[in-house]
Amino acid sequence: METSIESETQAQQAWKLRESYRGPSLHDSLLKNEFATVEHQQDALNRNLRRMLEHCYDAVPYYRDRFQQAGVSRRQLRDPASLQRLPILEKEDVEKQFEGLRAQSLMSNQRALGSTRSSGTTGQPTLVLQTDASIGMFRWLKQRELRWYRYNPLAAMLSIRPSIELPRLPDGNLLQNENYLKVKSWPYLGGLFETGEAWAFNNTNSIKDQVKLLEKIKSQYLLMQSAGLEYLSMQSISEDAISILEGVHAISQTLTPIMRSQIEASLQVPVHQNYGLNEIGMVASRCTEGGRYHVHSEHCLVEIIDSAGNPCRAGEYGKLLVTSLTNSAMPLLRYDADDMAEALEGPCPCGRTLASFGAIQGRYRRIAQLPEGSFERWAAIQLTLYKLAAENKSAVSKYQAYQNQEGDFQLRIDCDEEIFSKITQQVEQDFKLAVDEPDCPDLEVVRTNEFHGEQGRKFQNFISEFIPDMDR
Ligand SMILES: [Zn+2]
Structure with missing residues (x-):
């Protein structure tokens, strides 16, 4: 099954920017990019990569040292292959080299904007400084993937996840079990686009209570961790609630092919997935048509390498490395995401020309x-x-x-x-x-x-x- 710039443009019509929104808008240019020629994609990627590599050479001590150790001059950064001259960046490096990775200046059109945290290797969270560009991309990429999933933005969405990841109560407290929270618009996207209502519920509620809520509110979309969806698929759910459901989004945990089949057969809707890292943001989203993860190459670059450090051939599984292209405050280049994924080549059956990879086989350490x-x-x-x-x-x-x-x-x-x-x-x-x-x-x-x-x-x-x- 194929999609096209025409059908995506048609689907985009459903997404209305809020009249009150005054900022830049990226959703139409992201759409156009999805169908650009492969050469155009490559040129744009090379340009963005070169800009980032030169920034790292000029303003980030950690990378300047690494390039010098590898004998790479600033001039050689014009060659995109100079990225591969850098060592892999491990999570431990990010923790230990915080000062060295911190840029002494930002790219001219960016400003510092907070930081993200993810669980660290020593119990302390790993802190990554961000910019308006790196943080700001998330919402636009989120909208892109929901358009791919053909979500109707005016429908209702239910999120069942850990309370810390849900919207806060009006008094700032976390949502407690046995209560749900109803908000006027979808998380992340409500500030940009007109959306339907969203509901939030803790995933520590019993599965029976989760089913009850789904039957009560009859939402079109459901977002849950993969294991939670798996348990839900084993329950008796009213025909009404099942027939209204249009899509589910599995997050955070490994979803094996047999889990996917089970959930899709039982809930009778497609299971959607993306791939992201707190440290970098949204990396890739899985297209429904071809079942591949398309890399959001306006935001980052993905490599899949074998144990010797060489690029994997199509069909091989290897270590997934991510390079940020939008964070000039603390750029992560060749960051080891600790995941294994399948390398793919050639066009995706969906017709989109963004780079892609295949199945994600869970955390690298888990498999190996x-x-x-x-x-x-x-x-x-x-x-x-x-x-x-x-x-x-x-x-x-x-x-x-x-x-x-x-x-x-x-x-x-x-x-x-x-x-x-x-x-x-x-x-x-x-x-x-x-x-x-x-x-x-x-x-x-x-x-x-x-x-x-x-x-x-x-x-x-x-x-x-x-x-x-x-x-x-
Ligand atoms: Zn595709």
């Missing part, structure tokens, strides 16, 4: 260290649960698979008592058959409503002792 067969076994557990949940809607509220240091598994599951022995029997059987090996790790199935990391933003439906540190 797991014993062989771990993912197959986790998938077997999931598929069995989905099957049983389809036959017994709402019988399973939540689950979590846990792998200990010996490689053995525990499945923690919050389910109705009547179905527990059936689940145990079926899961044990399918777990054994998941991998064709004589030595199968143990699996223990426990009925409980206590889960690891439950209250935090770091909750995962699969955790393993082989993973040294949890996701941010």
Whole structure:
């Protein structure tokens, strides 16, 4: 399926800038860019990259030193390949080299605008200084992706996520469980565009209460963490609420292909995803037509490299590096996002010419260290649960698979008592058959409503002792 500049322009009509909005508007130029020739895209990218590299050479001590160590002169920065002469920038470097990475001056058309924080490697948050350009891009890129998803901006949106990520109450406090918050416009976009109402609800509310709210407000769009959507897909939801739902957005956590299939089949709508980092902002959004992540190349550049540091060939998975093109206050170049993604080449079936990559395989450290067969076994557990949940809607509220240091598994599951022995029997059987090996790790199935990391933003439906540190 293909889209075109004409159909995107048509879809753009639904988005009306607020009359009160006085700032610059980027949405139409972003649209045009999506269908520019590949050569035009490359030229624009090279120009923006060169500008950033020269800025780093002139104003950012950390990079000036690195270029000098690599023997790269300022003149050589005209060659876009000079980016690859820089070492990879790790999260630890950003923490340790804060002063060196801080620009001594900004690009002429930018001004400093606050900072972003993400969880650090030592318990302290990683701080990245930002500019009006780097922060300001987020809203325009958000609108771009919602246009790609064909969201109707005047419809209602429900967000179910950790309270810290939801709009604050009028008194400035965090939203408490068992209460919802209704606001007049969509988060982030309400200041720019006319939008419908938005509703907010904590993801620590019980899954039953989440279903109740969805049935009550009947929103067209739903935004949730991937695992939350997975649990929701196992519940009995009224036909009314399902038929009104038009799209769901899975955020924050790994969404495996089988989770996607389960959610799409059960909620009968497409699951949308983007890829972003607190340190950089919105990096890429997944197009519905081709299933690829298109890089927002007006904002950043993505490389996917193998373990030797060379660019991956199409179809290979490698480390994902992101280079910011809009943050002159504290530029992150070749930043290791700690994720693995599939390199792709050639045009996307959707017709957009923005650079793209394929599936994201979760946090790099998570994948690289797991014993062989771990993912197959986790998938077997999931598929069995989905099957049983389809036959017994709402019988399973939540689950979590846990792998200990010996490689053995525990499945923690919050389910109705009547179905527990059936689940145990079926899961044990399918777990054994998941991998064709004589030595199968143990699996223990426990009925409980206590889960690891439950209250935090770091909750995962699969955790393993082989993973040294949890996701941010
Ligand atoms: Zn595409």
